[in-house]
Amino acid sequence: MSGAPIGIVRFPGTNCDQDVFDAVAATDGARAVWLWHKETDLAGVRGIVLAGGFSYGDYLRAGAIARFSPIMERVIRFAEAGGPVLGICNGFQILTEAGLLPGALMRNARLSFVCREQWLRIDSDDTAFTRHFQRGQLVRFPVAHGEGNYVADEETLDRLEGEGRVVFRYVDETGAATAVANPNGSARNIAGIAGERRNVVGLMPHPDRAMSLLVGSDDGRGVFRGLAEAAA
Amino acid sequence: MTVTLPDTPVTTEVVAAHGIRPDEYERIVELLEREPNFTELGVFSLMWSEHCGYKYSRAWLSEFPSGGPQVVQGPGENAGAVDVGEGLAVVFKMESHNHPSAIEPYQGAATGVGGILRDVFTMGARPIAMLDSLRFGSLDDPHVRYLFRHVVRGVGDYGNCVGVPTVGGEVVFDDAYEGNPLVNAMCVGLLRHEDLMRGTAAGPGNAVYVLGASTGRDGIHGASKLASTELSGDSAESRPTVQIGDPFTEKLLLEATLELIASAAAIGVQDMGAAGLTSSSSEMAARAGTGIEIDVGLVPRREPGMTPYEVLLSESQERMLVVARPDQEEALLAIADKWDLPCTRVGSVTSDHLWRIVEDGEEVCRIPVAALVEEVPRYVREVSEPPYLADVQAREPGPQTVASVDPMGALEALLSASTIASKRWVWEQYDHHVQTNTILGPGRAHAALLRIPGTRRGLAITTDGNGRYAYCDPRRGGSLAVVEAARNLACVGALPLGVTDCLNFGNPEKDAVYYQFVEAVRGIAEACRAFEAPVVSGNVSFYNESPAAAIYPTPTIGMVGLLEDLEDRPRGGGAAGDSVVLLGSDGTHLGAGSFLAEVLQVVAGRPPAVDLAAERRHADLVRMLVREGRAALAHDIGDGGLAVAAAELCFALPAELGIEVELPREDGCHGAMFGEDGARYLLLVPAGELAGLHDVLTASGAPWRVAGRVTDRGLVSFAGIGERSRAELQGRWETVIEERMETMEEER
Numbered sequence: 001m002s003g004a005p006i007g008i009v010r011f012p013g014t015n016c017d018q019d020v021f022d023a024v025a026a027t028d029g030a031r032a033v034w035l036w037h038k039e040t041d042l043a044g045v046r047g048i049v050l051a052g053g054f055s056y057g058d059y060l061r062a063g064a065i066a067r068f069s070p071i072m073e074r075v076i077r078f079a080e081a082g083g084p085v086l087g088i089c090n091g092f093q094i095l096t097e098a099g100l101l102p103g104a105l106m107r108n109a110r111l112s113f114v115c116r117e118q119w120l121r122i123d124s125d126d127t128a129f130t131r132h133f134q135r136g137q138l139v140r141f142p143v144a145h146g147e148g149n150y151v152a153d154e155e156t157l158d159r160l161e162g163e164g165r166v167v168f169r170y171v172d173e174t175g176a177a178t179a180v181a182n183p184n185g186s187a188r189n190i191a192g193i194a195g196e197r198r199n200v201v202g203l204m205p206h207p208d209r210a211m212s213l214l215v216g217s218d219d220g221r222g223v224f225r226g227l228a229e230a231a232a
Numbered sequence: 233m234t235v236t237l238p239d240t241p242v243t244t245e246v247v248a249a250h251g252i253r254p255d256e257y258e259r260i261v262e263l264l265e266r267e268p269n270f271t272e273l274g275v276f277s278l279m280w281s282e283h284c285g286y287k288y289s290r291a292w293l294s295e296f297p298s299g300g301p302q303v304v305q306g307p308g309e310n311a312g313a314v315d316v317g318e319g320l321a322v323v324f325k326m327e328s329h330n331h332p333s334a335i336e337p338y339q340g341a342a343t344g345v346g347g348i349l350r351d352v353f354t355m356g357a358r359p360i361a362m363l364d365s366l367r368f369g370s371l372d373d374p375h376v377r378y379l380f381r382h383v384v385r386g387v388g389d390y391g392n393c394v395g396v397p398t399v400g401g402e403v404v405f406d407d408a409y410e411g412n413p414l415v416n417a418m419c420v421g422l423l424r425h426e427d428l429m430r431g432t433a434a435g436p437g438n439a440v441y442v443l444g445a446s447t448g449r450d451g452i453h454g455a456s457k458l459a460s461t462e463l464s465g466d467s468a469e470s471r472p473t474v475q476i477g478d479p480f481t482e483k484l485l486l487e488a489t490l491e492l493i494a495s496a497a498a499i500g501v502q503d504m505g506a507a508g509l510t511s512s513s514s515e516m517a518a519r520a521g522t523g524i525e526i527d528v529g530l531v532p533r534r535e536p537g538m539t540p541y542e543v544l545l546s547e548s549q550e551r552m553l554v555v556a557r558p559d560q561e562e563a564l565l566a567i568a569d570k571w572d573l574p575c576t577r578v579g580s581v582t583s584d585h586l587w588r589i590v591e592d593g594e595e596v597c598r599i600p601v602a603a604l605v606e607e608v609p610r611y612v613r614e615v616s617e618p619p620y621l622a623d624v625q626a627r628e629p630g631p632q633t634v635a636s637v638d639p640m641g642a643l644e645a646l647l648s649a650s651t652i653a654s655k656r657w658v659w660e661q662y663d664h665h666v667q668t669n670t671i672l673g674p675g676r677a678h679a680a681l682l683r684i685p686g687t688r689r690g691l692a693i694t695t696d697g698n699g700r701y702a703y704c705d706p707r708r709g710g711s712l713a714v715v716e717a718a719r720n721l722a723c724v725g726a727l728p729l730g731v732t733d734c735l736n737f738g739n740p741e742k743d744a745v746y747y748q749f750v751e752a753v754r755g756i757a758e759a760c761r762a763f764e765a766p767v768v769s770g771n772v773s774f775y776n777e778s779p780a781a782a783i784y785p786t787p788t789i790g791m792v793g794l795l796e797d798l799e800d801r802p803r804g805g806g807a808a809g810d811s812v813v814l815l816g817s818d819g820t821h822l823g824a825g826s827f828l829a830e831v832l833q834v835v836a837g838r839p840p841a842v843d844l845a846a847e848r849r850h851a852d853l854v855r856m857l858v859r860e861g862r863a864a865l866a867h868d869i870g871d872g873g874l875a876v877a878a879a880e881l882c883f884a885l886p887a888e889l890g891i892e893v894e895l896p897r898e899d900g901c902h903g904a905m906f907g908e909d910g911a912r913y914l915l916l917v918p919a920g921e922l923a924g925l926h927d928v929l930t931a932s933g934a935p936w937r938v939a940g941r942v943t944d945r946g947l948v949s950f951a952g953i954g955e956r957s958r959a960e961l962q963g964r965w966e967t968v969i970e971e972r973m974e975t976m977e978e979e980r
Contacts, residue, residue, distance in 0.1 A: 012572060013480050015395025019668045052666075054393040057480025110974075113388050113661045144392070144663040209665045214683065214798065 003031040004231035007045035016052035030228035047231030050091025063093030084230040092202030103152030109185025115144040128230035132222035139219035141205035148204040150186035168192035240270040250277035263603040278507040285608035288740040296767035312768025314730040323357035326418035326790040328773035333415040341386030342477035350503035356429035356493040357421025364401035365695040369410025388661040393479035398662035400680035405650040411778020416734040418790040431502035433516035436583035448534035451475040451547025481550040488571040497560040504551040512553040518605035526579035618744035628837035640954035649830040657970040678720040690795035692726030699784030701839035704824035706748040710755025717791035719868035722851040725858040726793030733770040738782025748785035762844035800859035806885040813915040814939035819907025827906035846911040863915040873906040890947040893940035
């Protein structure tokens with residue numbers, strides 16, 4: 001086992017943990033390591049992924065309780081020190097609850113869970129996780145969530161756009177960010193954003209479910225390749 | 233509220249209120265060699281109910297084939313299991329949650345999913361797929377829309393949270409289910425052979441633990457009252473007997489259970505499902521040939537003041553009964569603690585063959601285990617064909633009525649009928665990707681295709697059943713459910729390995745229903761033999777009746793099959809110039825079919841005769857052609873006949889393409905377009921493969937013809953009959969359910 005150790009945090013109720021573990025394990029230069037929510041030590045990992053699922057059942061608000069778990073204190077410090085942190089789906093929700101990313105994720109506009117193949121446009125290649133993509137490139141990751149409707153005040157949205165921190169946007173197959181292509185009503189079709197230092201990225205779609213053409217897309221590989229390099 | 237104190241006198245009225253017949257009561261007295269006390273009476277009412285004891289059905293279920301070289305676990309356990317190679321087995325079962333869903337659709341459906349998940353992971357298997365077979369009344373009815381919306385949400389919320397993909401299933405709409413919807417859920421799990429865990433309470437002296445949620449008053453009498461009587465106008469009052477699901481606790485229970493099985497800390501594990509502590513403890517003792525003693529005073533409770541009766545009969549969800557390995561109790565408790573789950577010792581295994589319940593040192597129940605589990609009454613009776621059958625079968629509309637229908641209009645009507653239309657509105661609410669093994673998910677084929685994790689192998693899964701067929705001819709209906717499942721597997725290149733069934737019927741005490749049941753079981757058994765697909769698990773759901781009438785007899789079949797190499801899966805694609813080949817004869821048979829039901833609005837005639845030998849031959853042929861890539865896609869011809877199959881095949885092609893079909897003749901085209909005759913498939917054959925295919929099919933002796941071709945005009949056309957824009961047909965087919973659900977006001 002060689003490669004940079006990448007920690008995958010398991011909260012009670014995380015259910016994409018194995019998918020992310022497999023995605024990391026399939027990436028050259030990366031080694032997958034479990035991080036249990038009760039731990040207070042990051043075991044020397046050099047990158048962190050918060051996987052999707054329903055941490056603590058999402059019973060208060062998606063991600064609201066996970067944010068107070070022992071491991072999250074360490075994750076926050078790791079991020080503040082510049083370490084690469086990726087939050088997928090419920091992981092994105094936790095990152096906003098923890099204050100590592102601005103805005104919040106509300107119930108989908110149509111009020112029901114949505115699971116489908118989704119076209120995304122890479123709107124920033126200036127993050128560890130998107131350096132292997134070109135700006136404007138279209139990729140396909142599945143979405144599967146009930147609370148993915150990204151909201152923030154206009155000022156925050158303008159700043160995210162202005163600073164190039166909108167990383168992924170919901171688009172149709174031609175690359176147009178239309179209302180029809182938006183699965184959940186997110187402001188400005190935002191699917192994923194970066195923190196100010198661009199080491200923290202959260203997105204609702206699942207690159208971990210796009211690792212092989214057998215399951216429909218392998219566009220997610222670039223995300224994990226970027227993570228492995230940032231953690232090296 | 234009902235009095236449940238242990239010293240309540242057992243009067244004739246109390247016995248009758250428990251649904252126990254006088255002769256059954258006499259038998260109980262004989263077995264106990266005394267009168268039962270009130271708590272014991274409640275226990276017998278559960279264990280001898282149809283839901284737990286299968287008293288009307290068990291004698292007939294033995295007609296099913298249940299063996300075969302691939303069978304790892306046959307009927308009698310929490311779920312069945314078949315070998316899939318490389319040291320792996322799949323564990324699977326289907327179960328109904330019909331009455332709870334009729335009364336409280338969200339929780340009823342959610343806890344149905346929870347229960348079937350536990351049946352699978354209690355055996356040590358990690359659940360890798362869920363499927364749902366649903367039946368509702370017509371979407372024109374606002375209450376039906378309410379039920380449909382909340383059942384779908386309940387299924388989705390539970391499975392999505394636990395992280396098991398819902399990869400397939402079926403939804404049928406018919407007035408016959410208006411007052412009594414059907415919610416059948418199937419779960420498939422994966423394990424290594426050596427990890428198979430059984431629900432046994434072996435080893436006298438071993439400690440018995442309750443792992444998971446605490447016990448409340450929910451679900452008391454769910455199995456005996458709700459599941460084993462007909463629905464009536466008062467059924468809404470039974471809402472408290474519907475359990476409440478907590479998928480978050482289920483996920484913790486899943487991980488903890490798999491971890492404790494892998495660590496060998498447990499000797500036996502069983503879900504505390506229907507009839508809760510009572511059935512799990514007595515069944516585990518029965519399987520091991522032991523006894524069991526439980527102190528109900530030790531069972532963690534949600535509320536104070538619960539009587540032993542209530543603790544024993546509670547159906548609170550997300551609980552497991554675990555028999556610990558003697559020196560491993562510490563390990564068991566450590567695993568429970570890791571997952572923040574309560575785990576409490578409540579009793580021990582004994583050698584006296586008694587099911588003993590004590591509370592604070594006082595004996596509450598003392599019943600021989602065999603009396604509860606093996607001595608369940610079995611009712612078998614001879615019944616003759618009910619008169620309705622001859623009426624229905626004779627009522628078929630005449631040829632002139634049929635010929636007067638505009639065929640292209642009929643095709644449009646069929647494609648926008650809720651039963652045939654795309655179920656996208658449903659499956660987009662289900663996470664069908666999690667665990668990243670979904671190769672062909674919902675909407676892609678009539679069977680789901682999954683990668684078996686860690687291998688190159690594919691597992692195909694389908695659920696099928698046609699209640700209208702079974703109503704018009706129960707025996708053919710039973711066979712055709714199996715045959716349809718086998719056809720769907722063949723179309724994705726898979727060989728059937730095993731079957732689970734969910735037998736949904738009305739009140740078996742009525743002769744007509746009993747006849748339907750017995751005949752359907754025979755039909756299923758015959759078809760399973762023909763496909764060498766043993767029935768390894770299943771469930772019977774009787775009493776599916778509302779004040780209006782009984783439902784259609786609805787046997788639902790869940791079938792799993794194997795594709796050894798995923799490289800051999802259907803290639804898909806399609807280009808102008810590809811051929812469309814009809815394998816099987818041209819259709820003629822409209823009886824009991826979708827054309828009559830959806831277009832002429834009559835339920836009449838007999839379903840098509842079943843030629844099992846031809847079904848098997850053609851399924852084998854299709855599987856081979858798909859695997860070899862000679863057929864890029866295969867679509868069986870079922871509901872709505874050749875015309876619907878051709879349209880659906882067309883919808884799977886790249887967006888700009890169309891399809892052109894030739895019929896054997898232009899006059900009297902209805903049978904050829906809409907007939908549902910068996911053993912028939914449409915194959916998409918790439919231009920370069922046609923010559924080779926010609927040789928293979930001619931050598932096979934099966935009837936076949938080139939029935940059409942793929943065109944670059946975006947039309948679905950039938951030569952000499954008419955044509956329609958593919959985009960318009962497809963758009964309507966894809967959105968008709970969504971439009972009905974999103975634009976109409978919801979009411980209760």
